[in-house]
Amino acid sequence: MSKKIGVIGSGFIAEGLAKLLHDSPKYTLTKVLTRTDTKERTDYFMPEYLTNDLEELIESSDLIVESSGDTIYAADTINRIFEAGIPVVTMNAEFQATVGSYFVDKGLLTEAEGDQPGVLAMLHEEVTTMGFKPLVYGNIKGFLNHTPTLEDMTYWGNRSGISLDMVTSFTDGTKVQIEQTLVANGLGATIAQDDLLGPAYDDTLTGGIELAKKAKEIGAPISDYLISPTLKPGVFIAAEINDNQHAALRYYKMGEGPYYVLERPYHLCHFEILRTIDRVLNGGGVLLNNSENPTISTTTITKRDLKAGESIKKGIGSFDVRGIAVKIKEHPNHVPIGLMFNATLKRDVPAGTELTFDDVELPDSLALEAWKSIKEKALKS
Incomplete structure (x- = not known):
């Protein structure tokens, strides 16, 4: 019997996930909770899934994915979902990095693969299993303007099909700062400075090694990012490993060491949420949260x-x-x-x-x- 999955949010990412769930032979899409007027959402791919009733969503779901991008709203809805004993997968770094720590002992709460924090958590699991010791959890930012104009943001939002506030938070750097806050707390890292370092490099190897050197100076892994208009929008981890593996890594074309950069040159947001749903329902537990003791x-x-x-x-x-x-x-x-x-x-x-x-x-x-x-x-x- 297929598992019943509910969704909170009806924007770009949440609707993309709902379409995947609708087409999935493994899962049944139940309801999509939205704060918009369901009678006016003729733009939605299947309006009959939409509801304004949280209780209806809860009663029909075995697991709920929260993707509203709203801290206040997410706190209220997730609190009620946990009272009902239902696990929650989020693609909401804004909620996680702000108040997610309050909820980690109240139910199963995990950020999903797909956005950079979840993909970094997945890559962390992979590289540490191989014996690497992460020094840098790196995001990649293509462009940065701390004070973009309304005209420019309206243009890019319309061109990309995403909301004005979302494209603005990408452009002014807020989004990457929130994401790397979650990564630092969830993966036991710190930051090198307020506002992060964010150096400009057009290859992850050079940039990753420079950030790794900074982490070694600090004496702790760091969460940070690179700025590059040419790199693909993925993630990377710069790491070290025991000296006795350097010769093997040289043979595998990973460089001379002592720092190595392992990258994942893409992230596919809602497409990858399905992997985290699988993880939770198969007993795999939490991929990433903001930790009980954020710094x-x-x-x-x-x-x-x-x-x-x-x-x-x-x-x-x-x-x-x-x-x-x-x-x-x-x-x-x-x-x-x-x-x-x-x-x-x-x-x-x-x-x-x-x-x-x-x-x-x-x-x-x-x-x-x-x-x-x-x-x-x-x-x-």
């Missing part, structure tokens, strides 16, 4: 001068703020950008400033309470 967060930096009384509807993908990775202990009062929903400025804040809880007022939410719990634990550790 890294993604803080909020202003892109422009903000005035007291201004409201920011959503921080991630906005033209008001962007996110950068930081160490929690070094930024104890920062506001994670994943919590920046319907935020009101308490006072004037100039461009380029990190927002703290003294600067903004946030509505009450489970996600906010979860962050307070995470922060208190992190600062005591």
Whole structure:
């Protein structure tokens, strides 16, 4: 009997997954939870799957995939799903890197393969099984502009078929900072500096080795990225291995060492979520989460001068703020950008400033309470 899979989200990635599940002989697509008006979603491939009722989704599903990209909403829905005892697979690094740690002991929660964090976790399993010791968990970023214009982002969003806030968060670097926050916490790494290093290299070998040298200086694995307009949008791990394997790796054309770069030159988002669904339902457990004791967060930096009384509807993908990775202990009062929903400025804040809880007022939410719990634990550790 096929397993019943529900989906939360009806955007680009979530709809792509729903189509795969609909066509799969192994799984049955049950319902797709959306916050949009189901009667007006004539654009959706099969509108009859859409529902606004979380309970209907829960009652019909053996496993649920959350892909809303919304921290506040995901916290509320996943909390209720765990009360019902159902496992959750996410493609929502925004949720995971902000408050995912609060939920790791409340049910089976794992990030999926497909986006860079999940693919790095899969590659981590592969290379450590072979005896490599990771020094760098690397993402690849093709382009970066901290303050893109609305005109440019509207053009690229329409051209790519993705939402304005999503394309903006890709362009201003928020997305890669969030992803590498999750990778650092989930795979036991740290960061080399606030905002990451992000050096420009057009080959992963040279760039990966340079980052590996930095990790050795620090004395711990690091989570970071390379900027290159020519590299494929994949991931890589720079690692070392015992000296007695260097000759074999030279024979296998992996270079002279002592650092080696193993890469996965693609990630296919919703296509790969099926592998993580298989993993969970076959008893494979968690691929990647934000860990119970995170040390890294993604803080909020202003892109422009903000005035007291201004409201920011959503921080991630906005033209008001962007996110950068930081160490929690070094930024104890920062506001994670994943919590920046319907935020009101308490006072004037100039461009380029990190927002703290003294600067903004946030509505009450489970996600906010979860962050307070995470922060208190992190600062005591």
